[in-house]
Amino acid sequence: xxxxxxxxxxxxxxxxxxxxxxxxxxxxxxxxxxxxxxxxxxxxxxxxxxxxxxxxxxxxxxxxxxxxxxxxxxxxxxxxxxxxxxxxxxxxxxxxxxxxxxxxxxxxxxxxxxxxxxxxxxxxxxxxxxxxxxxxxxxxxxxxxxxxxxxxxxxxxxxxxxxxxxxxxxxxxxxxxxxxxxxxxxxxxxxxxxxxxxxx
Amino acid sequence: xxxxxxxxxxxxxxxxxxxxxxxxxxxxxxxxxxxxxxxxxxxxxxxxxxxxxxxxxxxxxxxxxxxxxxxxxxxxxxxxxxxxxxxxxxxxxxxxxxxxxxxxxxxxxxxxxxxxxxxxxxxxxxxxxxxxxxxxxxxxxxxxxxxxxxxxxxxxxxxxxxxxxxxxxxxxxxxxxxxxxxxxxxx
Numbered sequence: 001x002x003x004x005x006x007x008x009x010x011x012x013x014x015x016x017x018x019x020x021x022x023x024x025x026x027x028x029x030x031x032x033x034x035x036x037x038x039x040x041x042x043x044x045x046x047x048x049x050x051x052x053x054x055x056x057x058x059x060x061x062x063x064x065x066x067x068x069x070x071x072x073x074x075x076x077x078x079x080x081x082x083x084x085x086x087x088x089x090x091x092x093x094x095x096x097x098x099x100x101x102x103x104x105x106x107x108x109x110x111x112x113x114x115x116x117x118x119x120x121x122x123x124x125x126x127x128x129x130x131x132x133x134x135x136x137x138x139x140x141x142x143x144x145x146x147x148x149x150x151x152x153x154x155x156x157x158x159x160x161x162x163x164x165x166x167x168x169x170x171x172x173x174x175x176x177x178x179x180x181x182x183x184x185x186x187x188x189x190x191x192x193x194x195x196x197x198x199x200x
Numbered sequence: 201x202x203x204x205x206x207x208x209x210x211x212x213x214x215x216x217x218x219x220x221x222x223x224x225x226x227x228x229x230x231x232x233x234x235x236x237x238x239x240x241x242x243x244x245x246x247x248x249x250x251x252x253x254x255x256x257x258x259x260x261x262x263x264x265x266x267x268x269x270x271x272x273x274x275x276x277x278x279x280x281x282x283x284x285x286x287x288x289x290x291x292x293x294x295x296x297x298x299x300x301x302x303x304x305x306x307x308x309x310x311x312x313x314x315x316x317x318x319x320x321x322x323x324x325x326x327x328x329x330x331x332x333x334x335x336x337x338x339x340x341x342x343x344x345x346x347x348x349x350x351x352x353x354x355x356x357x358x359x360x361x362x363x364x365x366x367x368x369x370x371x372x373x374x375x376x377x378x379x380x381x382x383x384x385x386x387x
Contacts, residue, residue, distance in 0.1 A: 044305025056288025067261045069280045076269035
């Protein structure tokens, strides 16, 4: 009887120990599961991020006008709202011949070299020369450029043109130096210089 | 600046309280169909918002690069790379979240991006940088406290499905362990 009680007590203690063991087992299992769950979350996120980054870079490379990764800060600070075009589109616009290239740099720089067929309208002389440009352009699309590392004159001119009501104004992101460095058509001289009194 | 900092702190406290109420108090009670519906509503909302945002950014990467640069947080090269990569990552994560394939990873990515946007927006407000947010590409609304509040809401939208999923997995493990056969020694 007493032995039976002892056995029973022993049995229940063993069962209690077993319950305790089985109660602690899920906790350690949950800990492992949560660790593996967090690892899986990070792995999934990294996989998706790598997939997205690859797709983004491939899509950019496949564009006719890929966004360069070495854009100068002055061009990224563009506030005119004019759309920037890069080499692919600029060359296409040039070949189509319907877009007028407008040089926003100072006259001296224009005389030394400019995109073949471009007109000179320094950003600082906008008020003086805009009417002359209108007579030349007659509402045709305008592509404004300055220099690659100093795109501010182009941005300023684009802003003034948009404010004046021109609807199709774009900015050449590479600037004149980028254009010339690629061996695209350039010329020098006075052809294309706008004069304020020319049509009076 | 002091007023802006106080408003930002108040918004953060409000978001923390809402997050605690939603994720800690309410989520454990959202069992069964209600929890599933709410999780899917959050996932689809977040996916729709990010797909719309990515569409605007993918259409004009240059405009998005200008927007990123305007925050004055990263150098120009980073702005350009981010403008190319970020909308694509958003698209992939949003599709994952809506489709169910690797959706947890999608929720983590979108939640992480929202946290980054939150930091960018907050520092712009504190530094007094008056710019468009660039959230949906060109012509987005200006940076404001409303955008901060919206961002917090979307972060909760990313966290809720993850929290519910974790709770559901925990319950399933508990049920399984409760039905484990006893050890032979106990019989």
